[in-house]
Amino acid sequence: MVAAFRHNDNEEDRGDSDTSSDEDEEEGEEAEVLDERYGTWERTPCVVHTLQLVVNMIQKEPTIKRVLDKLRHLVKLFRKSSVAIERLLARCGLTLTKDCPTRWSSTYLMMSRALQLKDHLASVAESMTWDSxxxxxxxxxxxxxxxxLPFAEHTKLLQSDTNSLCLVVPALLDLIGHLSEFSRVHAQSYKNAAALAQKMRENIELRFGLFLNVTDDRFNPLAAAACLVDPSLAVDVLIENEEEAIQELLRKAEDYITRSVPPVIREEEQEEDTEETREEASGQSETEETATLPKRPRFRCFNPSHPARPRPPQATIRQEIQKYKDALSQAAGVSGIEFWVSQSDTLFVRLKPFALDLLAIPASQAFAERVFSVTGELSTGRRNRARTTLERSAFLKLNKV
Known part of the structure; x- marks a missing residue:
């Protein structure tokens, strides 16, 4: 970034050549460390937005689209007629909801409300001489x-700002299993829906190959590693799953953690070594100044000739992963953050800091974009004259009960 905004003045280039080269080397070293620790993705798709693209495939099936268009037309008639709305409210106290192409799970909510009010809806439509x-x-x-239904549930879960990247792999595996079961059950009763479910499954596997398919060119095991370090998910999703693809995903996750943790530990060890050498150098200078004065050690254990106590060997990252997997049987019903915070720093010296970093990664970018949408709505039209600040209004809007 510094090089991108550097002026083209020859004198400045000649004067700052040494400093710029040093800065570029430092930035390159930092980038290598980050790349080795977290990996790189040229493009990371938002899970919620990508699931919305999969759900929109129902609009491409002619028979299903025909039924949805007829329902949308009926909902539009009701929402435009105050008489129909009053009659519907008098019967059941509820009204119909309209779907929106850019709103997650809106089609499901529209169908769910229509099915809930099916009898009342048909009665009011008949009184208004409308086709139901x-x-x-x-x-x-x-x-x-x-x-x-599973798409709506997982979308609602993943779009929150409080959920971690560890939920992505379980959600995708659950959706793939649901679509496979749905296509098998409805293969005879509703062939179009069964064929659509099969297409949606193939689309999920294609779009989310970077999370699930180890043979994909875009594959990165970061999401699988985040799932592994969450004790509430690791056993059922990865460890006890006997499918060959899942076991390969588990091995990739363990290799990723093993490959990513050592560089940071080596940096810390180097810092400790430099501090020790500085202390030794300062101690040598002090001893040279006071070499003429005889000094008697007060305690034998502090005598320089006394051999230092050997430090116990630290466990490797592989051994810490195995300890963590052995401790999963005692971590039933405990969330990932609670588990790692309760663990001792001496038991998981290398794995604990990295696990906390993985569990801090959000599952999607949906919440940030929702904040942008809310602030945009609060700063348009006559709302610009509101006396309260935009920050306060957005906070109240997003945190209302």
């Missing part, structure tokens, strides 16, 4: 709701 959905079409909507 046929029983077969309601059945198709119920099937589609069952198809999209």
């Amino acid at each position: 959905l046929q029983p077969s079409e309601w059945q198709k909507l119920a099937t589609l709701k069952a198809l999209l």
Whole structure:
């Protein structure tokens, strides 16, 4: 970055050539350390946005799109008619919700509310002389709701700012299993939905190959490593899963942790060595000044001729990973952060700091973009004259009960 904004003046270039080369070398060394520790991704897709692209595949199936368009038209009629809304509210106290192409899980919420008010909706539509959905079409909507239910649940979970990257791999594996089971169950009753579920599964495997497929060119084991260091997920998702692909994913995660931790430890050891050498040098200078005065050691254990107590050998990162896997049976029902905070720094000298770093990575960028959307809505039109600050308004909007 310093080189990008450097002036082209010849005198400044000649004067700062030494300092710029030193700075470039330092930046290069820091980049190498970060690359070795966390890996590099040319492009990391947001999990929630990518799942939304998978859900939008239901709009490409002609028979399913026809039913959804008919439901959207009926919802539009209700929301435009105050008489229909009043009659619906008088019957059940609820109204219909409209979906939005850029809103996560909005199609599922629209279908869920329509199915919940199906009888009242049909009665009010008949009184307004509007065409309602046929029983077969309601059945198709119920099937589609069952198809999209896990997507809505995982989207709601992953879009929060309090959830970690460790939830990505379990969520994707759960969705793949759900789509496989759905296509098998509805292969005879609803062939179009079963074929759509199979296409959605293939699309998930293609889009999220960098998280799950070890043979993918974009694969990076960071998400699998984050899942491994969470004791509430590691056993069921990775360790006790006997599938060959999952076991290979587990091995890649362990290799990634083993490869990533030593560089930081080596830097700390070097800093300790430099401090020790400085202390030794200062001690030698003091002894030279006071060499003429005879000095008697007060305690034998502090006598320089007395051999130093040997330090116990530190466990390797592989041994710490094995200790962690052995301790998982006693960590049932404990979250990842709680587990690692409660562990002693001497038991997991290398693994604990790295595990806390992994668990601090958010699962998606959805929350940050939601903040941008909220602040944009609060700073448009007549809201610019609001006396309260934008920061306070956004805080109240995002943290309302």
